[in-house]
Every structure is written in structure tokens, then in C-alpha cells.
Amino acid sequence: MRRGGQLSTLTIQRLEIFRAIYESGSLTQAASELKLAQPTVSKHISNFQRTLGFDLFVNEKGRLRPTVEANALYQECKGMFDQLEHIDQSVQSLRRGSEQVLRVMIVVPGAQLRLFSDAIRAVRDRWPDINLIVSVGGRDTQIWKLRRGEIDLGIGTPKLPHPDIESEVLTTLRMVAVMPATHELATQKKVSVSDFGKYPSILPSDSTLYGKLILRTLEHVGVVPDTRISAEAPSQLPLLVDSLECLSILDMITAFHPPKDAAIKVSPLDVSMDYNVCVNRIQGRVLTPQAEFLIEKLREGLSQEKQRMERQL
Missing domain, CATH: 1.10.10.10 (Winged helix-like DNA-binding domain superfamily/Winged helix DNA-binding domain)
Structure with missing residues (x-):
């Protein structure tokens, strides 16, 4: 220069x-x-x-x-520095030539993991020689890894709040009430969000976007839940709800796929509360056919599962 x-x-x-x-x-x-x-x-x-x-x-x-x-x-x-790291990763990919590599990060494994595994299997069936690298990480880790060029896709979070990252909604899941099967509210067709101010509850941590969505909605309708116990990973909640005899709020997929030992009841809420499941990538990045195919299969699987769960509510 x-x-x-x-x-x-x-x-x-x-x-x-x-x-x-x-x-x-x-x-x-x-x-x-x-x-x-x-x-x-x-x-x-x-x-x-x-x-x-x-x-x-x-x-x-x-x-x-x-x-x-x-x-x-x-x-x-x-x-x-971040851009230089990204350029270095791109150069390494060009050196590999025809080698097919797809690096994907998912949120903490839970009920969505089975659907993700089905999509991975479909990719492997079409491209048997592809090298798939799967890792686990939440919002902040996905942002960091995407910007450094260490992963191609981040999956399972809501829209990531960063100008360099493009988030595409795979599906929108309804949030539902979860409680022990023996809870006195278990016989009701719908659970009022006001009940979360009356009964003990355990909710996702407000340090996560998932938890922020729930607490913001409750606050909007004037409900102050007991937040002394919270969970970082939604997949932890069904067992905690059952053992602690509390109410909780989860997305439909997590709620309808609890651990086998959790005896819980899933009911609709009396207010609309939705959670977007997104796939995240660097803004403007052209995806490989393998990445596009994985996204398509994830969207199909989530859509089918969502329809099945809606019929159960």
C-alpha cells in the first residue's frame, strides 16, 4: 500500500x-x-x-x-482479522479442490437432533464421499464460528443478531405449556399464561434468546413468574418439570419428545407465542449444493413433524 x-x-x-x-x-x-x-x-x-x-x-x-x-x-x-481468517479458510477450501466438506453447528442436542440426523443421512445417501463435520454450539458460538469461517451453517437458533449473518427461517414452532401428568391443570384444554404467576414454574434461562422470548411475552401480559430455577438447555426441562412438579413453556418439538422417564402433559397456551428455528450463514455467501440440500431436507422434516404435533394439541 x-x-x-x-x-x-x-x-x-x-x-x-x-x-x-x-x-x-x-x-x-x-x-x-x-x-x-x-x-x-x-x-x-x-x-x-x-x-x-x-x-x-x-x-x-x-x-x-x-x-x-x-x-x-x-x-x-x-x-x-476476522475477514483474514475467513479468506484463509476459503483458500484452504480451494486447495482441497474436489473434496466435499460441509461443516455444520447445531444448538445443544435435544428433540431436534433426530430430524437433523435424518437430513444428514439424506445428504450422505446422495453424496457418499462428502466429509460432514458436525459440532454443537449456541448463539454466540455460532456467530463467532461463522464469522471466522470455521463452519458453513449454524442451525437451530432464532435469527442471529449480527449484521454479517443471514438467518433463514426453517419453520415457526408454537410454544406450549408443559406440566406433570398429575398436575391439577393437566385436565384443562388450554393453560392460561396467568397461571405462571400462580403456580411454581421452571423456565428456560433468560440468558438465551429462547428464554427471552418467553419472559418478554409473560411480561407483556403482566405475569411475573418465579425464575429462581431455570435451565440453559430446553431439553433439560421435561424431566425437571416432572420431578419438581412445576409448569414450563417449551417449543412443540421439545415438548412432544421428552425423555422416556418424564411423565408430562402438553397443552396449548391461551396466547400466541412462536419460536423461529433458523439456519444461519455468512451474509451473501453462496452455498454448495450439499448445504442447500441439507437445508431443504431439514425444512421438509420440520414441516412434517410440525403438522403431526399440531394434530396432537
């Missing part, structure tokens, strides 16, 4: 060295990660600081602590 006839002070190599030192706090570790000699790394960062006209690090008991200026520079460059 040239500016005013002189080489720019901001080269990719200098920024990569700066990042490695910033994230590790050590010249030795940064050199190891970059596969460079430590004197080379030390020389580059010294020249970079001299050119910038300010220090990026101070030595404190053997550790390199970032200065205020270093913190600001790192935040400004973070998006670029």
Missing part, C-alpha cells in the same frame, strides 16, 4: 504480529504461533511502534501489557 509516495505503516504482516502479541501477551508465544524467530518478531514490533510514534506494549513482570493505544488499534482491526 502506498500513501503520499511512501509505504504505508499498516501492512498485514505488521498487524498480524501485533495481534499475536496482543492476544498472547508474550513475544515467545507470538513467535511460536507465527512460526517466526523471536528476534524477528521483536524487531518487527519495535519498528512498528517507532513508525507509529507511540508504544503498543509495556513490559510488566515478563508479560507485555497493551497500552490504551494498542487496545484502540486492536478494536479497529478486529473485523479485518
Whole structure:
């Protein structure tokens, strides 16, 4: 890069060295990660600081602590670092040539896992040589992995709140009430959300988008549930509901596929509460035929399962 006839002070190599030192706090570790000699790394960062006209690090008991200026520079460059990671992943994919790889992350395994497995099987039947890499992760992990180019698809969350990520709705699931089969509300055709202010309940954690949806809806109608007990994973709730004799709210798939030991009753709610199951990918990314086929099979499976469950309510 040239500016005013002189080489720019901001080269990719200098920024990569700066990042490695910033994230590790050590010249030795940064050199190891970059596969460079430590004197080379030390020389580059010294020249970079001299050119910038300010220090990026101070030595404190053997550790390199970032200065205020270093913190600001790192935040400004973070998006670029993510893009470089993504480009590197793309180059590796091009080097692999005809090798077919599909990397997918799903939310914490639960009732949707069977449908996901069916879709995976359909992909393998059509492309027997495909290399499928499946991992587990929630909203924040999916955002991080997608932006770094480490996964192709994130599945099972609601729409991810990030400008770089495109979310496509696979299906919209009705939220339902769940209770022990012996609960006094189990004989009612519908459960009023006001009952969640009267009876003990255990709900998904408000640290999840799933839990936020439920608590926001209850708050909108003036219901204050007892939230002293909550669960990070909705799949944990059926057994807890049964053993603790509480009410809960779940999506239809999770509610109608409880663990075998959970004796629960599923009933409609008296208010509309829906949960979008999405597939997430980097904005504008062209998907492979294998990824498109997987999404199609997931949508088909979810649609069929949704119709079957609606008939049970």
C-alpha cells in the first residue's frame, strides 16, 4: 500500500504480529504461533511502534501489557482479522479442490437432533464421499464460528443478531405449556399464561434468546413468574418439570419428545407465542449444493413433524 509516495505503516504482516502479541501477551508465544524467530518478531514490533510514534506494549513482570493505544488499534482491526481468517479458510477450501466438506453447528442436542440426523443421512445417501463435520454450539458460538469461517451453517437458533449473518427461517414452532401428568391443570384444554404467576414454574434461562422470548411475552401480559430455577438447555426441562412438579413453556418439538422417564402433559397456551428455528450463514455467501440440500431436507422434516404435533394439541 502506498500513501503520499511512501509505504504505508499498516501492512498485514505488521498487524498480524501485533495481534499475536496482543492476544498472547508474550513475544515467545507470538513467535511460536507465527512460526517466526523471536528476534524477528521483536524487531518487527519495535519498528512498528517507532513508525507509529507511540508504544503498543509495556513490559510488566515478563508479560507485555497493551497500552490504551494498542487496545484502540486492536478494536479497529478486529473485523479485518476476522475477514483474514475467513479468506484463509476459503483458500484452504480451494486447495482441497474436489473434496466435499460441509461443516455444520447445531444448538445443544435435544428433540431436534433426530430430524437433523435424518437430513444428514439424506445428504450422505446422495453424496457418499462428502466429509460432514458436525459440532454443537449456541448463539454466540455460532456467530463467532461463522464469522471466522470455521463452519458453513449454524442451525437451530432464532435469527442471529449480527449484521454479517443471514438467518433463514426453517419453520415457526408454537410454544406450549408443559406440566406433570398429575398436575391439577393437566385436565384443562388450554393453560392460561396467568397461571405462571400462580403456580411454581421452571423456565428456560433468560440468558438465551429462547428464554427471552418467553419472559418478554409473560411480561407483556403482566405475569411475573418465579425464575429462581431455570435451565440453559430446553431439553433439560421435561424431566425437571416432572420431578419438581412445576409448569414450563417449551417449543412443540421439545415438548412432544421428552425423555422416556418424564411423565408430562402438553397443552396449548391461551396466547400466541412462536419460536423461529433458523439456519444461519455468512451474509451473501453462496452455498454448495450439499448445504442447500441439507437445508431443504431439514425444512421438509420440520414441516412434517410440525403438522403431526399440531394434530396432537
